[in-house]
Amino acid sequence: MRKNTRRALTATTSLAAGAGVSLGLFLGTGSAHAADLSVPAPKAPAATDLAQAAHAAGTAQAREMAGRFFVHLDQRARHLPVDQAARADITAQAAAKSPEAAGDAVPVYSLSADFVTGKTGSAPAQVAYLAVKSVSADGRQATARVEPQQHGYAVVGMAQGTDELAYAAKAKDGYAFTEPQLNAWYRVSGQQVLPLNESARQSVGEHGTTLTAYQHLVHQRYADKLPGSVYQKSHKYGGVTPATGTVSLADTTPRALLAGGGGAVAAGAGALLITLVTRRRDTTA
Template identity: 45%
Template sequence: MTVNFFRGLAVLVAGAALVLGFGGPASASEPSSGEVAAAVKAADAQLSAFFGQLDRRAGVQRANVVQAPAVDGSPQPVYSLDPAFVAGKPGAAPASFAFYAVRASASTGRQATVWVTPEAGGWAASNFTTGTEELTYPAQAGGDLVFTEPQVNAWYRVRDGRVLALNDPARRRVGEGVTLAAYQQLVHRLYGDKLPGSAYRQQGKLGGYDLASAPAPVAAPGTGSWPFVAGGALLALGLAGWATGKAARARR
């Protein structure tokens, strides 16, 4: 059985700032532990519902009283492929800040990755997922830039002017690694005609899907990453393409 957590997504996506879910704000100061905890607490009802759905999918009976989910660990900054880089702008950084990811744990032992995004006056939980990529790969950064190419769930490290793969989708893109210039040429060829203002965007397409005819993404049975949109902040940041892509990959 599948469960749809993206009701109305196709309609809302039309207002997203970036057609492919590339990037986000140019920068953002790291939220304090208190701000992260407050953002997660404010989304307690949605997060509890998310954990409840996971339990039901697994056939687990929940207790009548379930302790509120708690933040577990420090937030990790997530960087995503930048539209200026995709457009071929000289000197553009390959990625820009998108959101912070933090782990939340339920009293049942279940865990979720929470996307924490800036909003006016603070931070908000905008998405939940069972995947852990947004935590594990940024944690490996050290002094390097670690970023994602969200359309194929590829994760990379930039070191000494080269783009190096961190997972299998990335290795299928760059093998043992390519120069930054070569990677820019690659993503420009793949996505350059899909940026805001392009005919692709004007036709209402997003992340490789025609939203005028495609069904709303649904959660997939079995294991794997399982996203849940908590509020409008995800779409306002133009990250809908990422969530849509992850849900679509889960169906395949």
């Protein structure tokens, strides 16, 4: 598998999987078939869900999380050791960041397991989470990852930059989605899958490909690595799921952590710091 060049979020539960359910992007059954696929668009979240997600990103708890995240970015820039950074009292620094949620919640679509396995009538992607921009007092931007919880929506993680929002804005007449194991971003227009970044161009070519051809491509890449596969049973990372990247602050090469069960939810400032990874900026069309 190629190393993932995206930066980590701090949780991997899925909107599509429902409240309290771990993200299982590649959970699915079925088999690929040679005939052209009838490919619908992914189901979009309701307006009420988007409104609740935007509200959740602006709560005091979410702003505190964002403030700590921005401080951790500063610590990383200073190459502060992980253990020292995790022990530091950053409460006052986090409050000084005065982060605010900005703009609407945007659905982030990611490759669907049913599409990988060729299940009839499956969309290429599904909603993985909702994204809301967060801006600190000094102008630094991040993306809040918002997901449904037992009692409404909550921010479960932060990520540096606003790549998800930038790619979604490039959807034009279709929708954008990611193939997370490659950090590839695509735009679906009609029956075409078009690349939005360099990883996607390496995947499907400069001019893209058809949805049917793309389905065959991802089937070859992932169908034998789903949970329950020989790949998983041989203890090779537990099967392919869109988990976070987990690296030390000294590691400058972000990569995917392939883990069964949707990966682990990071808890506390120390864990947030450890799972922070800065990805290569790549929002070229």
